Structure formats: structure tokens, C-alpha cells
Amino acid sequence: MVKLEVVxxxxxxxxxxxLNNVFLQCGTPRKIYSDNGTNFVKCNKEIKKFLDQLEESSKLDNRNIEWIFSPPGAPWYNGTVERLISVTKRCLRCLDASFRSFEDARSTFLKIESVINGRPIVQDDDRWISPFEIAYGRQQQPLIDVNADLDTNGNWPKRLKEVRSKFENFWRSQYLASLNQNNQPKITDIKIGDYVLLPSDRFIKRNKWPIAKIIDICNNSNNDDKVIRSVKIRRLSDDAEYIRPVNGMILLDRYKN
Known part of the structure; x- marks a missing residue:
């Protein structure tokens, strides 16, 4: 389970x-792992001081928290946490991070928390179980979809357009930029309905190449070798149709149901 708090x-x-807000919701932990941030070091001292005073005044309360710090200069030491921090940052880039208030920021991070805790991690027969279900024994069913925003001023279409634009930029910078020539389709593997990146002669970055949909396989002069040499494509930006050779095209991953 991931718990996110806004400070x-x-x-x-x-x-x-x-930390106290998290403890109130989840209980006091036995161990805390973190980096060597000065705020965490001071928190550790304050918690120890409080627990020592509590132990003197009440012998029934024997809580103890062991705070384990990663070595300085070793951000990879607590790899699981660092990975989840990276996932949180990726989710934040996909959402509208222009916070107008503290409550707005808290709402956004709660959405991110819901998305992360709703990810499938364990398979049970034919369905996947999320961290939320493991922790609470029930499926996660928010009243409002985590991707939906309530806007009483009628500005939700504008907000939705902004979020989509942010997601498109993120998708281009993170996914398309990671593609290389190894993603070029095999000459016998192209199918109608596939999406490809069209090579550009304008010396622009690959993540700026236009995206097109293959709508037909062109007949080649020599069909005996079953090699696809050219295809008919429809460019998404202007719905224009062209016949282009497959050389240099980069095939995008197919969606699987």
C-alpha cells in the first residue's frame, strides 16, 4: 500500500x-525506512523523545519505532520505495499539476494514491488483486472515477483538454522517444489497422514524427516472396491518405484485449 500526504x-x-496522519490511518509501524534528509533525522529524534516520555508515564504503552536510514549517497539502497516514488512522479506528470489550493493538491495526490494502490499485483484464478484489496479485503470502488473532475463552473471540457494535452506530451517524450530502429516492423508482419511513426526528412526528433494508420496493403509487382514493400496510410494529423514504402517506419505496440 502507498500512502501520500501533502505538506x-x-x-x-x-x-x-x-507521518502522524499516516499513523492515525494505518497504525504505528515498527520500522521506518528513509533517506538521510535533515527533516527525517529530526523527526526520528522527536519520535524517540516522545516514546521515551510515554514509556515513563505509562508502562502499558511499549511502542517502539526503529528508524533505518539508507547510507548517504546511495539513493538505490531503498529500491522499492524509490521505484514507487518514480511511479508517483509519472502519474503526476499525466495530471494537471497546476494546483490552485492546498485542497486541490491533496485531491490530486489522493487520485494518484488510488491509481497506484489499484494496480494488479497478485493473480487469483482469472482476476488480479490490487494492494488496496489485500489491505482492506474489498475492491476499490470510488464514488467518482479517479480520472474525472467535478467542475460546477462548466469548465470541465477545458480541464479535460488540458489533461489530454499533458498526457500526449508525456506519452511522446517518454514512450515515442524510447523507440528505436529495433521497433521497425518486419516486412511480413505489417497488418491493416496498425499504427506507425512515419520517417521525416525534416531532421526532427523521432517523437515528433507524424503518426499514421495503415489502411491497406499495396499490391507489389512480385508477390511470390510475400514481402510487403509499400502500404497505404492515413495520417492522423490531417486524415490525408498516402502510399508510402515501409522502409524506416516504426511500428507502435498493438493494443491487446
Whole structure:
């Protein structure tokens, strides 16, 4: 399970308040793993001081928290946490991060928390189980879809357009830019309905190449070798149709149901 809290600053007091909020929801942990941030080091001292005072005043409360810090200069030491931090940042790039208030920021991070905790991690027969279901024993069913925004001023179409634009830019920079010549389709593997990146002679980056849909396979002069040498495509930007050779095209991953 991932719990995200929004803080006003990176001070130790803000971090301590955020930790206490998590403890109130999930219970006090036995161990905490973190990096060597000065706010975390101070939080550790304050928690130890509080637990020592609590132990003196009440012998029934024997809580103890062991705070384990990763070595300095080793961000990979706590790899699982760092991976989830990366996932959180990726989700944040896909959403509208122009926060207008503290409550707006908190709502956005709760959406991200819901998405991460709703990911499938364990398969049970024919269905996948999420961290949320493992923790609470029930499926995650929010009243409002995590990708939907309520906007009483009628501005939701504009907000939706902004979110889509952000997601498209993120998709181009993260996915399309990662494609290379190894993604070129095999000359016998192209199918009608596939989407491809069209090579450009304008010396622009690959993630800026136009995207086109293959709508027909052209007849070649020599069909004995079953080699596809040219196809008819429809460019998505202007719906224009062209016949182009397959040389240099990069095949996008097919969607699988």
C-alpha cells in the first residue's frame, strides 16, 4: 500500500505532522525506512523523545519505532520505495499539476494514491488483486472515477483538454522517444489497422514524427516472396491518405484485449 500526504514545507514539523496522519490511518509501524534528509533525522529524534516520555508515564504503552536510514549517497539502497516514488512522479506528470489550493493538491495526490494502490499485483484464478484489496479485503470502488473532475463552473471540457494535452506530451517524450530502429516492423508482419511513426526528412526528433494508420496493403509487382514493400496510410494529423514504402517506419505496440 502507498500512502501520500501533502505538506506545506519540507520542515521537520511538516514531515512529523504528515507521518502522524499516516499513523492515525494505518497504525504505528515498527520500522521506518528513509533517506538521510535533515527533516527525517529530526523527526526520528522527536519520535524517540516522545516514546521515551510515554514509556515513563505509562508502562502499558511499549511502542517502539526503529528508524533505518539508507547510507548517504546511495539513493538505490531503498529500491522499492524509490521505484514507487518514480511511479508517483509519472502519474503526476499525466495530471494537471497546476494546483490552485492546498485542497486541490491533496485531491490530486489522493487520485494518484488510488491509481497506484489499484494496480494488479497478485493473480487469483482469472482476476488480479490490487494492494488496496489485500489491505482492506474489498475492491476499490470510488464514488467518482479517479480520472474525472467535478467542475460546477462548466469548465470541465477545458480541464479535460488540458489533461489530454499533458498526457500526449508525456506519452511522446517518454514512450515515442524510447523507440528505436529495433521497433521497425518486419516486412511480413505489417497488418491493416496498425499504427506507425512515419520517417521525416525534416531532421526532427523521432517523437515528433507524424503518426499514421495503415489502411491497406499495396499490391507489389512480385508477390511470390510475400514481402510487403509499400502500404497505404492515413495520417492522423490531417486524415490525408498516402502510399508510402515501409522502409524506416516504426511500428507502435498493438493494443491487446
Amino acid at each position: 506545506n514545507s519540507l520542515s521537520a514539523n511538516s514531515a512529523l505532522t504528515a
